[in-house]
Amino acid sequence: xxxxxxxxxxxxxxxxxxxxxxxxxxxxxxxxxxxxxxxxxxxxxxxxxxxxxxxxxxxxxxxxxxxxxxxxxxxxxxxxxxxxxxxxxxxxxxxxxxxxxxxxxxxxxxxxxxxxxxxxxxxxxxxxxxxxxxxxxxxxxxxxxxxxxxxxxxxxxxxxxxxxxxxxxxxxxxxxxxxxxxxxxxxxxxxxxxxxxxxxxxxxxxxxxxxxxxxxxxxxxxxxxxxxxxxxxxxxxxxxxxxxxxxxxxxxxxxxxxxxxxxxxxxxxxxxxxxxxxxxxxxxxxxxxxxxxxxxxxxxxxxxxxxxxxxxxxxxxxxxxxxxxxxxxxxxxxxxxxxxx
Amino acid sequence: xxxxxxxxxxxxxxxxxxxxxxxxxxxxxxxxxxxxxxxxxxxxxxxxxxxxxxxxxxxxxxxxxxxxxxxxxxxxxxxxxxxxxxxxxxxxxxxxxxxxxxxxxxxxxxxxxxxxxxxxxxxxxxxxxxxxxxxxxxxxxxxxxxxxxx
Numbered sequence: 001x002x003x004x005x006x007x008x009x010x011x012x013x014x015x016x017x018x019x020x021x022x023x024x025x026x027x028x029x030x031x032x033x034x035x036x037x038x039x040x041x042x043x044x045x046x047x048x049x050x051x052x053x054x055x056x057x058x059x060x061x062x063x064x065x066x067x068x069x070x071x072x073x074x075x076x077x078x079x080x081x082x083x084x085x086x087x088x089x090x091x092x093x094x095x096x097x098x099x100x101x102x103x104x105x106x107x108x109x110x111x112x113x114x115x116x117x118x119x120x121x122x123x124x125x126x127x128x129x130x131x132x133x134x135x136x137x138x139x140x141x142x143x144x145x146x147x148x149x150x151x152x153x154x155x156x157x158x159x160x161x162x163x164x165x166x167x168x169x170x171x172x173x174x175x176x177x178x179x180x181x182x183x184x185x186x187x188x189x190x191x192x193x194x195x196x197x198x199x200x201x202x203x204x205x206x207x208x209x210x211x212x213x214x215x216x217x218x219x220x221x222x223x224x225x226x227x228x229x230x231x232x233x234x235x236x237x238x239x240x241x242x243x244x245x246x247x248x249x250x251x252x253x254x255x256x257x258x259x260x261x262x263x264x265x266x267x268x269x270x271x272x273x274x275x276x277x278x279x280x281x282x283x284x285x286x287x288x289x290x291x292x293x294x295x296x297x298x299x300x301x302x303x304x305x306x307x308x309x310x311x312x313x314x315x316x317x318x319x320x321x322x323x324x325x326x327x328x329x330x331x332x333x334x335x336x337x338x339x340x341x
Numbered sequence: 342x343x344x345x346x347x348x349x350x351x352x353x354x355x356x357x358x359x360x361x362x363x364x365x366x367x368x369x370x371x372x373x374x375x376x377x378x379x380x381x382x383x384x385x386x387x388x389x390x391x392x393x394x395x396x397x398x399x400x401x402x403x404x405x406x407x408x409x410x411x412x413x414x415x416x417x418x419x420x421x422x423x424x425x426x427x428x429x430x431x432x433x434x435x436x437x438x439x440x441x442x443x444x445x446x447x448x449x450x451x452x453x454x455x456x457x458x459x460x461x462x463x464x465x466x467x468x469x470x471x472x473x474x475x476x477x478x479x480x481x482x483x484x485x486x487x488x489x490x491x
Contacts, residue, residue, distance in 0.1 A: 001344060004370040009344055012364045019356035026350055027342045274374040281382060297397045304389035304436065311382030312432045318375050 001027050042095075046147075049099045052079075053106035060114065069118055076114055080107045092144045101143035105151060108136040124168040129159035146215050153198060153218065157225050160191035164229075185240070185248025188233035195226030196255055199272075203262070220271050223259070230255055231279035238283055239290045256280070270321050277314040284310065376478055383432055384482075387439030394440065395447075403451040410444030413437050421476050435479055442466055442486075463490035 001009065006029060010020050024030050056079050060072050067075070086100035109132040116123055133156040140152045163173050164187050177187070202219025205211050230252030237249035256276045263272040288306055289299060342350075344364045351357040371379075394413075400406045417438030420430050449462045467487035471480045
């Protein structure tokens with residue numbers, strides 16, 4: 001039970017101060033000092049690993065002129081080797097091994113950046129992130145930790161976004177797609193597909209031992225990225241001059257419909273519908289601005305009203321589902337917790 | 342532990358009457374992602390509302406902006422008070438109050454021509470909204486604005 005539920009519980013049953021204390025104790029709302037210490041220790045450990053990774057990057061950047069090429073590479077590679085050695089000495093799922101592999105994954109990116117900066121390879125920025133995602137995958141798999149998977153999904157999405165935004169003529173993706181005459185709205189369907197597959201993988205892992213590698217929050221993250229790319233593609237078609245082709249609108253709408261159908265069938269998590277509705281509000285607002293022939297002032301009022309109405313209807317629908325699915329999650333028949341009429 | 346289990350245990354210990362009406366589902370408030378959709382849409386709607394007022398009513402002087410802002414803020418406050426259970430009026434109230442705050446900040450900016458003064462007024466305004474408005478969501482949003490302005 002969260003803070004709001006506890007407050008509502010106390011208010012509903014008009015609990016006395018003593019009864020509130022008992023309720024707080026029963027739901028473990030006041031963790032013992034040992035739990036608080038353990039939480040703080042893990043938080044500080046993670047912050048330490050991230051600070052160390054950032055420190056390596058900043059140290060090399062700040063002392064760029066003082067170090068020679070050998071010194072720069074040696075510093076980053078020694079940290080990488082030490083992290084790998086630490087992970088081999090205390091392999092995951094031990095915490096030390098996981099932290100070491102998270103550090104190794106981040107430092108891999110720093111090493112690619114250093115390589116590109118030192119030798120001026122002419123590679124596009126997206127290639128740095130794509131190579132980082134591909135070659136760092138070994139650390140991600142070895143870590144067996146959802147946090148490192150989240151970092152990997154982030155790096156992969158940065159690579160895809162950079163490629164779609166800049167459309168550079170070079171690198172792995174360009175070679176794969178060079179023969180296809182793709183406009184931007186079509187190109188955006190690739191990251192949409194990649195992230196939808198990642199979300200589907202997370203869904204498939206639910207209830208299996210792999211769930212700890214791809215927990216629901218990671219699936220939500222991938223789905224949010226998918227919805228963002230889908231919305232971007234659809235926006236280009238809606239406000240474009242017809243050059244983008246209708247596929248950039250149809251495919252995202254079909255994907256959104258598929259995700260919505262799956263979510264409504266599972267009746268567990270409302271989040272996918274919220275993301276889809278947000279995307280649809282953005283696309284429909286852009287369509288109103290583009291299609292309706294209002295004068296400059298009128299359209300501002302229409303858009304403001306549309307945003308209020310559409311978001312209100314969306315939230316009303318989502319809250320209905322939240323209330324309807326909550327008892328199902330608790331294994332209670334719908335309506336059992338409804339107030340007496 | 343879920344609410345029904347807690348209620349059963351509390352009843353067993355004598356803190357709740359055995360036949361008490363169970364807690365309705367969905368009392369945990371809005372999930373954060375629904376609030377995020379509402380907040381982003383409300384914020385955008387307020388921006389468009391502000392532009393509509395700025396263009397159609399053409400308030401030229403800071404005092405006209407201040408009057409428009411005060412009226413919008415008062416309308417938002419009134420709506421929150423009058424219709425706390427309606428998602429539509431809540432969202433409309435959010436858009437009105439944010440547009441009102443924008444108008445007031447514009448008025449201060451025009452009068453003082455100082456970014457520091459605007460930021461300081463934004464902190465005060467946000468603190469006022471947090472203490473006066475009954476809605477948790479606008480309190481959270483105003484706290485965020487205050488920290489940005491600070």
